[in-house]
Amino acid sequence: xxxxxxxxxxxxxxxxxxxxxxxxxxxxxxxxxxxxxxxxxxxxxxxxxxxxxxxxxxxxxxxxxxxxxxxxxxxxxxxxxxxxxxxxxxxxxxxxxxxxxxxxxxxxxxxxxxxxxxxxxxxxxxxxxxxxxxxxxxxxxxxxxxxxxxxxxxxxxxxxxxxxxxxxxxxxxxxxxxxxxxxxxxxxxxxxxxxxxxxxxxxxxxxxxxxxxxxxxxxxxxxxxxxxxxxxxxxxxxxxxxxxxxxxxxxxxxxxxxxxxxxxxxxxxxxxxx
Amino acid sequence: xxxxxxxxxxxxxxxxxxxxxxxxxxxxxxxxxxxxxxxxxxxxxxxxxxxxxxxxxxxxxxxxxxxxxxxxxxxxxxxxxxxxxxxxxxxxxxxxxxxxxxxxxxxxxxxxxxxxxxxxxxxxxxxxxxxxxxxxxxxxxxxxxxxxxxxxxxxxxxxxxxxxxxxxxxxxxxxxxxxxxxxxxxxxxxxxxxxxxxxxxxxxxxxxxxxxxxxxxxxxxxxxxxxxxxxxxxxxxxxxxxxxxxxxxxxxxxxxxxxxxxxxxxxxxxxxxxxxxxxxxxxxxxxxxxxxxxxxxxxxxxxxxxxxxxxxxxxxxx
Numbered sequence: 001x002x003x004x005x006x007x008x009x010x011x012x013x014x015x016x017x018x019x020x021x022x023x024x025x026x027x028x029x030x031x032x033x034x035x036x037x038x039x040x041x042x043x044x045x046x047x048x049x050x051x052x053x054x055x056x057x058x059x060x061x062x063x064x065x066x067x068x069x070x071x072x073x074x075x076x077x078x079x080x081x082x083x084x085x086x087x088x089x090x091x092x093x094x095x096x097x098x099x100x101x102x103x104x105x106x107x108x109x110x111x112x113x114x115x116x117x118x119x120x121x122x123x124x125x126x127x128x129x130x131x132x133x134x135x136x137x138x139x140x141x142x143x144x145x146x147x148x149x150x151x152x153x154x155x156x157x158x159x160x161x162x163x164x165x166x167x168x169x170x171x172x173x174x175x176x177x178x179x180x181x182x183x184x185x186x187x188x189x190x191x192x193x194x195x196x197x198x199x200x201x202x203x204x205x206x207x208x209x210x211x212x213x214x215x216x217x218x219x220x221x222x223x224x225x226x227x228x229x230x231x232x233x234x235x236x237x238x239x240x241x242x243x244x245x246x247x248x249x250x251x252x253x254x255x256x257x258x259x260x261x262x263x264x265x266x267x268x269x270x271x272x273x274x
Numbered sequence: 275x276x277x278x279x280x281x282x283x284x285x286x287x288x289x290x291x292x293x294x295x296x297x298x299x300x301x302x303x304x305x306x307x308x309x310x311x312x313x314x315x316x317x318x319x320x321x322x323x324x325x326x327x328x329x330x331x332x333x334x335x336x337x338x339x340x341x342x343x344x345x346x347x348x349x350x351x352x353x354x355x356x357x358x359x360x361x362x363x364x365x366x367x368x369x370x371x372x373x374x375x376x377x378x379x380x381x382x383x384x385x386x387x388x389x390x391x392x393x394x395x396x397x398x399x400x401x402x403x404x405x406x407x408x409x410x411x412x413x414x415x416x417x418x419x420x421x422x423x424x425x426x427x428x429x430x431x432x433x434x435x436x437x438x439x440x441x442x443x444x445x446x447x448x449x450x451x452x453x454x455x456x457x458x459x460x461x462x463x464x465x466x467x468x469x470x471x472x473x474x475x476x477x478x479x480x481x482x483x484x485x486x487x488x489x490x491x492x493x494x495x496x497x498x499x500x501x502x503x504x505x506x507x508x509x510x511x512x513x514x515x516x517x518x519x520x521x522x523x524x525x526x527x528x529x530x531x532x533x534x535x536x537x538x539x540x541x542x543x544x545x546x547x548x549x550x551x552x553x554x555x556x557x558x559x560x561x562x563x564x565x566x567x568x569x570x571x572x573x574x575x576x577x578x579x580x581x582x583x584x585x586x587x588x589x590x591x592x
Contacts, residue, residue, distance in 0.1 A: 007393070010495065014390045017383075018404050020463060027429050028419050044432045081320075089317035092310070108317065111325050113573050115524055117549040118566035119328035121559065122335070125342045126328060145324035152317055178310065207412025209528060214554070225414040229532070232418060239422050246418040250411065257410055261403065 028250075032243035039240055054244035058231060064248050066220065067227035070136055071206055071252075074223055077140025078205040079198045082151050085144065086197060090155030091186050095178075105156065112149040116210070124214055134217045142215070143205040151197055158193035159186065192263065199260035203253060224249050329570075336563035346560070353564035363565075365540045366548045369454060373522050373544070376458035380518045381511060383462055384469025389503050391470070392477045393485075393495075402470065409467030417532025420460060421447070424533070447534050450541040457542060460529060465521070469514060476510040477503070509588045516580030523573050545569045 031039065032054055034047035041048075058064060093105050123142070124133065132138045167189070171181050187194070209225040216222060222230065228245045231237055237245075336353055338346040357363050387405060391398045408416065423429045424446040431443035446456045484506060488498045504511065527546040530536055536543035536551060543551070546569060553562035 007395075007495075010390050010393060011395050014387065014395050014401055017387055017390075018401055021404050021408060021466070024419055024423060024429075027423070031422070031429075044429050044436065085316045085320065088313045092313035104314075104318075108321055110577075111321055113520070113524070113570075113577050114325055114329055115546055115549075115566060115569050115573060117527065117546045118332050118563075118570055119325055120550075121342070121553050121562070122328035122331035123324060126331075141320070142324055145320040148317055148321050178313070182313075203410040204412075207410075207415055209412070209414030210531070210550075225412070228418065229414060232421075239425075239428075242418050242422055246415065249415045249418075253410055253415070257407055261406065 028243050028246060031240055032247040034240075036240065054240045055248065058241050058245045058248065062227050062231040062245060063219070063222075064224065064227055064245070067222050067224045068248070068252070070221060071224040073136045074140045074143065074212070075202050075205040077137055078143035078147070079201040081141055081144035082147050082201040083194050083197050086148060086151030086155040087187065087190060087194065088182070089148075089152045090159050091182055093152070093156045094159045105152070109149050109153045116146070120210070120214060127215070133215050134221055136216075136221060136223075139212065139215050139223075140205070142211065143208065144201070146211075147201055147204060151201070154197055155190065155193060158190055162193065163189050195260065195263035199256060199263055202256055202260075206253060206256075332563045333567055335560060336567045338560055340560040340563055342559060349560065353560045354568070357561055357564050357568070362540055363548070366543050366545055369541070369543060370522065370545055372454050373458060373461075373526070374519065376461060377515060377518060379458065379462045380465050380469070381515050384466050384514075385473055385504075385511065386499075387466070388470050388473035388477060389499055391474060392503075402474065405470045406467040408464060409471070413464070413528030413532050416464070417529065420533060424456065448538055450538050453534055453538065453542045457529065457533070460533070461522075461526070464529070465518065472510065472514060473507065476507040480506045509584060512580075512584050512587045516576070516584065519576055519580070520573060523569060523576070545572075 027044065030047045031043075033050050033052070035049040035051045035053075038047055038049040089108075093101060127133050127138065127142075163186075167185060168181065171185055176184070207225065209229060212223045212226045213229075216226060228249045231245050232242060335346060337348060337350060339349050339352075340346045384405075387401075391401055395401065421428075425431075426445045426448070430446070434440065434442045444452055446452055480503075484502055485498055488502045493501070523545060526544050527550065530542055530544055530547040531550075534542040536547050545565065549562045549566045549569065552558045552565060
């Protein structure tokens with residue numbers, strides 16, 4: 001493998017293409033954190049005077065603190081259910097190679113092509129009749145379910161490609177039960193895949209609006225996206241307040257991204273490399 | 275293979291009975307198989323209860339004059355006939371087709387970036403992070419930002435005016451002839467990160483000797499891109515293109531809802547947004563159900579064709 005020469009035109013092209021992916025975030029941060037006078041003076045210029053007053057204002061008026069806790073509860077439940085149920089199902093499909101099991105796996109995986117809008121309303125009616133709407137735990141389970149077609153497929157593929165089958169054979173020679181094998185071998189060995197699935201499940205649940213919007217009725221239960229988007233429609237919300245609301249909604253995702261970017265990329269490499 | 279993994283009968287390749295092996299007591303085996311299905315039962319229960327049954331209910335109700343909570347009389351194919359005879363629905367279908375014009379952009383942008391990062395670029399990891407971060411943000415969150423960027427007095431127009439190119443300033447989300455092209459660009463932005471990571475992963479499996487040899491032979495960057503890079507990951511490119519087409523039908527709702535609410539008029543109303551609008555805003559539940567069934571059918575057709583195309587490309591390589 002020869003070391004490739006550094007190419008100036010290519011580097012310049014990458015930088016130019018990166019501008020639209022950096023500039024909006026710089027604008028967002030600047031707009032949310034600068035004083036009103038400073039913003040009016042030059043809207044897209046470099047900020048001179050910083051303030052937290054816009055963030056404080058939206059935090060208090062839109063009750064974003066409570067909304068953030070609600071989003072955390074929903075996302076945590078969604079992630080826990082998603083990774084546990086996906087790993088269990090992936091493990092079952094690893095052990096069952098009959099054509100019926102294969103068809104079942106194919107059916108579950110193919111459910112991702114069902115448009116969300118087709119089952120949204122009937123699901124709401126069913127849950128509403130059972131008194132299960134406006135409930136963060138139920139919402140979390142629903143989010144987990146909508147991500148299961150991906151989760152089951154992902155865990156099955158990882159277990160099949162990422163763990164050598166003689167590990168299982170050795171465990172069986174030792175007389176390990178399915179239960180022990182799952183908790184002592186499968187789960188510890190699939191930690192990278194579980195991290196990837198958890199990160200994806202978290203950002204998908206955290207970011208979704210439609211399902212929360214339909215399933216939650218009382219303001220005390222609003223998730224962050226619902227509370228922030230309800231804030232948009234307020235007539236007194238200016239650009240700076242909107243930017244502050246968006247910044248609050250994005251901040252937790254930045255943390256997750258910094259923690260999990262490597263996990264997600266590792267997951268990709270494990271999936272594609274084999 | 276994993277034939278010895280079935281715990282109920284270690285001599286049995288699960289599902290395939292081996293007549294020569296002695297059977298354990300029947301009741302014990304049945305019990306074992308029953309408890310064994312508990313591993314897959316939670317997944318099955320959740321997808322059936324939350325996705326399959328409600329979808330079946332919607333399909334059934336597409337043949338009725340559906341009013342949730344009240345009697346819904348059977349009307350046969352009336353909803354479908356009404357839908358297909360509405361000029362508004364024709365506009366929605368045309369919008370959907372128009373958006374597909376963006377497909378070359380959605381494929382080419384991430385492919386070029388992945389190719390540039392694959393060859394030597396300083397701080398490639400930083401660039402990957404920059405391109406990838408937006409991929410984890412949903413339209414509900416990033417849409418707030420885009421609304422302020424694209425507004426008449428928003429940052430994009432302000433920037434354009436401040437550098438003396440004011441004639442380029444437009445009301446991007448309000449002008450009927452601009453809203454769909456704007457949406458195409460926004461979708462290109464949103465899909466970039468995922469595309470780059472998928473193409474980068476595919477490229478990391480390609481031996482660099484291929485590119486080195488081409489470079490030694492005097493191939494320009496463009497030639498290497500066209501004749502080495504594209505053929506070596508053709509199956510991933512086709513897969514990504516199919517995924518993007520499906521995404522235009524499945525995942526566009528959030529952007530339309532946040533940015534335009536389908537407007538101006540119906541100029542940016544997509545199929546999934548129209549289902550939402552017809553049911554939850556206008557109360558035409560039966561019509562919306564029929565519309566969602568048609569959408570489902572289209573997605574199924576695209577996925578089937580795309581699956582065959584990916585398989586054909588994969589086969590032609592080996």
